[in-house]
Amino acid sequence: MKNITVIGGTGMIGRPVVQALHDAGFEVTAFVRDEAKARKLLPAGIHYTVGDLRNVHDVDRALKGQEGIYLNLNLNLPDGKHAWHAEREGIDNIIAAAQKNNIKRIAIISSVVMNYQGMNGFNWWVFDMKKEALEKIRASGIPYTIFYPSTFMENFMTTYRKGNRILLAGTSHHKMYFIAGKDYGQQVARSFALLNKEKKEYIVQGPEGYTADEATDVFIRNYTREKLTISRAPLALLKFIGIFSNTINYGYNIIVALNNYPEKFEAEETWTALGRPATTLADYARTVS
Numbered sequence: 001m002k003n004i005t006v007i008g009g010t011g012m013i014g015r016p017v018v019q020a021l022h023d024a025g026f027e028v029t030a031f032v033r034d035e036a037k038a039r040k041l042l043p044a045g046i047h048y049t050v051g052d053l054r055n056v057h058d059v060d061r062a063l064k065g066q067e068g069i070y071l072n073l074n075l076n077l078p079d080g081k082h083a084w085h086a087e088r089e090g091i092d093n094i095i096a097a098a099q100k101n102n103i104k105r106i107a108i109i110s111s112v113v114m115n116y117q118g119m120n121g122f123n124w125w126v127f128d129m130k131k132e133a134l135e136k137i138r139a140s141g142i143p144y145t146i147f148y149p150s151t152f153m154e155n156f157m158t159t160y161r162k163g164n165r166i167l168l169a170g171t172s173h174h175k176m177y178f179i180a181g182k183d184y185g186q187q188v189a190r191s192f193a194l195l196n197k198e199k200k201e202y203i204v205q206g207p208e209g210y211t212a213d214e215a216t217d218v219f220i221r222n223y224t225r226e227k228l229t230i231s232r233a234p235l236a237l238l239k240f241i242g243i244f245s246n247t248i249n250y251g252y253n254i255i256v257a258l259n260n261y262p263e264k265f266e267a268e269e270t271w272t273a274l275g276r277p278a279t280t281l282a283d284y285a286r287t288v289s
């Protein structure tokens, strides 16, 4: 396989995957809404096709002559359950266009923490949506690769951060095997090189397990660009504000799931097949300092 179209390549975890596929020698095309914005975020030497996932004709045009597709989708945070979402309605357009264009492999990033659905009475429409997206891909008849990553180290530079503060909420009860986007991208690239017609699902975890508090401590001690402090928000407050804000409601639910999901190390098989992630959280903190 030589040609891969990445949908969602400008996203936080899309970017390191585009970089790794490009570094591994694939001809990468990014399907983007805003080419000028994308060119600032993605490496030189990749191709662009401009379109919107809401439009099946855009997706159809983008997939002509392509062999593989990699999906880095998410829900549109400010919008609620009943709005259009890339990971729900967008998937329908992608599968229709992929079938029409004889795509040989669909690879998609999902999430290991969605296995928290149903535990301790937890029930969140977002996890149902993510599971339904995978069911549609499994039923498409196209060979697929599904990745279930643990938490990405990149959150320490984005979603966990407000200025020089790291935001924590509630109590993190279990260790999460933090993974660097770069290591994950390399695993994705190896999977495209390795697989032929197989249907594969991989747990993606990094080399060390930490609770959110332990990980924050490691990150702060090794991040030298500025002094970081910790801010703690009461979960009850997030739950309350979440009544008025879909974005805060998302934050509340994902924190509850992450704090309580009893993640176990399960990535041995992935490491054997796709390579062992080398980046520790301390390495990552030093690299982004």
Ligand SMILES: NC(=O)c1ccc[n+]([C@@H]2O[C@H](COP(=O)([O-])OP(=O)(O)OC[C@H]3O[C@@H](n4cnc5c(N)ncnc54)[C@H](OP(=O)(O)O)[C@@H]3O)[C@@H](O)[C@H]2O)c1
Binding pocket: 007, 008, 009, 010, 011, 012, 013, 014, 031, 032, 033, 034, 051, 052, 053, 054, 072, 073, 074, 075, 086, 090, 109, 110, 111, 112, 148, 149, 150, 151, 152, 153, 155
């Ligand atoms: N954060 C973690 O620790 C973690 C852990 C495990 C799994 N994951 C999974 O990783 C996935 C990706 O996360 P992320 O943070 O990279 O997401 P993200 O930054 O929100 O990226 C979403 C991408 O989708 C694109 N997109 C959205 N709507 C589109 C449309 N209508 N047409 C074309 N493109 C559209 C966006 O393009 P624009 O640039 O144009 O907006 C962007 O490139 C999620 O499914 C998440 O569950 C994350």
